[in-house]
Amino acid sequence: xxxxxxxLVREALWHSRxxxxxxxxxxxxxxxxxxxxxxxxxxxxxxWRDAITRRSKLEPLQYILGTQPFGELDIECRPxxxxxxxxxxxxxxxxxxxxxxxxxxxxxxIVDACTGSGCVPLLLNHQLNxxxxxxxxxxxxxxxxEAFNLANHNLARxxxxxxxxxxxxxNLFSESxxxxxxxxxxxxxxxxxxxxxxxxxxxxxxxxxxEKSVRLYEPALALIxxxxxxxxxxxxxxxxxxxxxFVFELGYQLQVDFVKTFLEGKGWEVGSMNDGSxxxxxxxxxxxxxxxxxxxxxxxxx
Amino acid sequence: xxxPVRSFVRLLSASPIPGAIPKRTKLPxxxxxxxxxxxLDEKFLKGGRGPGGQKINKTNSKVQLTxxxxxIVVTCQYSRSQELNRKKAREILALKLEDIQSPETSRxxxxxxxxxxLKQSKAKKSNRxxxxxxxxxxxxxAKESEAEAAEVDxxxxxxxxxxxxxLRAKNTPES
Numbered sequence: 354x355x356x357x358x359x360x361l362v363r364e365a366l367w368h369s370r371x372x373x374x375x376x377x378x379x380x381x382x383x384x385x386x387x388x389x390x391x392x393x394x395x396x397x398x399x400x401w402r403d404a405i406t407r408r409s410k411l412e413p414l415q416y417i418l419g420t421q422p423f424g425e426l427d428i429e430c431r432p433x434x435x436x437x438x439x440x441x442x443x444x445x446x447x448x449x450x451x452x453x454x455x456x457x458x459x460x461x462x463i464v465d466a467c468t469g470s471g472c473v474p475l476l477l478n479h480q481l482n483x484x485x486x487x488x489x490x491x492x493x494x495x496x497x498x499e500a501f502n503l504a505n506h507n508l509a510r511x512x513x514x515x516x517x518x519x520x521x522x523x524n525l526f527s528e529s530x531x532x533x534x535x536x537x538x539x540x541x542x543x544x545x546x547x548x549x550x551x552x553x554x555x556x557x558x559x560x561x562x563x564e565k566s567v568r569l570y571e572p573a574l575a576l577i578x579x580x581x582x583x584x585x586x587x588x589x590x591x592x593x594x595x596x597x598x599f600v601f602e603l604g605y606q607l608q609v610d611f612v613k614t615f616l617e618g619k620g621w622e623v624g625s626m627n628d629g630s631x632x633x634x635x636x637x638x639x640x641x642x643x644x645x646x647x648x649x650x651x652x653x654x655x
Numbered sequence: 656x657x658x659p660v661r662s663f664v665r666l667l668s669a670s671p672i673p674g675a676i677p678k679r680t681k682l683p684x685x686x687x688x689x690x691x692x693x694x695l696d697e698k699f700l701k702g703g704r705g706p707g708g709q710k711i712n713k714t715n716s717k718v719q720l721t722x723x724x725x726x727i728v729v730t731c732q733y734s735r736s737q738e739l740n741r742k743k744a745r746e747i748l749a750l751k752l753e754d755i756q757s758p759e760t761s762r763x764x765x766x767x768x769x770x771x772x773l774k775q776s777k778a779k780k781s782n783r784x785x786x787x788x789x790x791x792x793x794x795x796x797a798k799e800s801e802a803e804a805a806e807v808d809x810x811x812x813x814x815x816x817x818x819x820x821x822l823r824a825k826n827t828p829e830s
Contacts, residue, residue, distance in 0.1 A: 391714075391735055413714075414714045415714070422734075422735050422737065422738065422739075424737075424738065435709070438709065438711075438712070438713075439699075439701060439713060439716060439737070440707060442737070443699075548709065549709055558705055558710070558711070562710065563710045563711075564710060566712060567709070571712070575709075602708070628707060628708070629699050629701055630701050630707055632706065632708070634707075634708065
C-alpha cells in the first residue's frame with residue numbers, strides 16, 4: 354500500500370475528523386469524502402465509527418452498507434457472495450433493451466448460470482416485464498449455498514411478486530445438470546462465471562491483477578477460473594439443450610477466441626462486446642432464428 | 656362588498672407584494688420540459704484505469720451530460736446509484752438551461768433571490784434586536800452614573816458636617 358502523506362492526512366482532518374482512515378481505501382480525498390457522505394447518509398450515527406474502521410481495512414463498501422444499486426434495483430450484498438459490477442449492469446441493460454424491442458418471441462425463457470447475488474435474473478425480469486409485452490421465465494443457479502440464499506432473499510426483497518424468477522443450487526460441472534435444471538426450453542443463456550486466472554488473481558492491480566480489497570474480501574470461488582467455465586457452459590448447456598443465444602461475461606480476448614473455436618462449424622455466429630471503458634467484456638453467440646442479437650456485437654465472425 | 660377585514664387579510668396574504676420574500680411552496684417548477692433526450696450526449700465515467708470487471712470493485716458511478724446545442728456539460732456523482740445520478744444530472748442541466756433562457760424568472764434566480772432576501776431580513780432582525788439591546792444598556796448605564804453621582808459618601812458628609820459645625824462655632828459670638 355502506498356504511504357499516505359501527512360499533508361493529505363492534514364487536509365482530510367481539516368474537512369472531518371472521520372475522514373483520514375478512509376484514505377487507506379481511497380487515495381484521493383474527493384473519493385474519500387464521497388464515501389464518508391454515503392456512510393453518513395445510509396447508516397445510523399452510532400455505526401459510523403465501526404463502518405469507517407472496517408473500510409480502512411479495505412473491506413468493500415457494499416458489504417458495509419449492505420447494498421449495491423444495480424440498474425433500478427437495489428441488490429443486497431453479503432460477504433461470501435460477489436458484489437454486482439457496473440460492467441454487468443451495463444450489458445444486462447443493453448441485452449434487456451434489445452430483447453424487449455427486437456425479440457420475435459413473446460414468451461422468452463432465460464437461464465443465468467453462476468448467478469451469485471441473483472442480480473442478473475432480477476434486473477432482466479424487472480426490465481422485460483416493465484417495458485414491453487414480453488413475458489419472461491428466468492432461472493438462475495449457483496453452486497454456492499450462500500449465493501443461493503442471498504439470491505432468494507433478494508427475490509423476496511424486490512417484492513413485485515415475481516413467480517417468473519426462480520433460483521436453484523446446482524453445480525455447473527455436474528453430469529446430470531440438464532435433468533437437475535428441469536427446464537424444458539431455454540432461449541437465452543447468460544452467465545458471469547469466474548474468469549480470472551490464478552496467476553492474475555494473486556498479482557497486483559498494476560500488473561493486470563486484482564484489486565486488494567477484492568482479493569481480501571470477495572469469494573475466490575466466484576473469481577478464479579479460466580476457460581473451463583466457458584467449456585462447461587457450451588458443452589453442458591448450450592449444445593445439449595439446443596439453446597438459441599448466449600451472452601457470457603469475460604475479461605480476456607483469449608476467452609473469446611476459445612468460445613469461437615469451440616463453436617466453429619456448429620452453425621453459430623459468435624461476436625464480442627466491449628464495456629463502457631473500452632475493455633473486452635462479453636462474448637455472445639446466436640443461431641439464425643435469434644439474429645437480432647448481432648446488434649449487440651461490435652465485432653463478429655461466424 | 657368591501658369588507659375592511661377581508662381587504663386587510665388580502666393585503667397580508669396576496670403574494671406579489673413588491674419586495675416580498677418568495678414562499679418556498681410557491682417557487683417556479685423544475686423546468687423538466689427543457690430536457691430533450693435527443694439533444695443530450697450521456698456518458699458514464701467509470702475511471703478507465705485498471706482492468707475492470709470482476710477484478711475491480713467500483714462504488715462510484717459518475718454521469719456526464721453534454722447538451723449539444725449549447726455545449727453545457729453537467730456531471731453528477733451524488734449517489735451510488737447510476738439511475739439516481741442520471742435523474743439528478745438532468746435536473747441540474749434543466750435549471751442551467753432555464754437560467755440562460757429567462758435569467759430573471761428562472762427557478763434558480765428565484766431561489767437565489769429568496770436566499771439573499773432571507774439573509775437580509777435575518778440581518779435586519781438581528782440589527783434591530785441588538786440596537787434595542789444597546790439602547791437599553793446605554794439607558795441603564797446613564798441611570799447608574801446618575802445614581803452614583805447622587806450617592807453620598809458618609810465620611811465626606813461627616814467631615815463636611817464637622818467643618819460646618821466648626822464654622823458655626825467660630826461665627827457665633829461667645830456669650
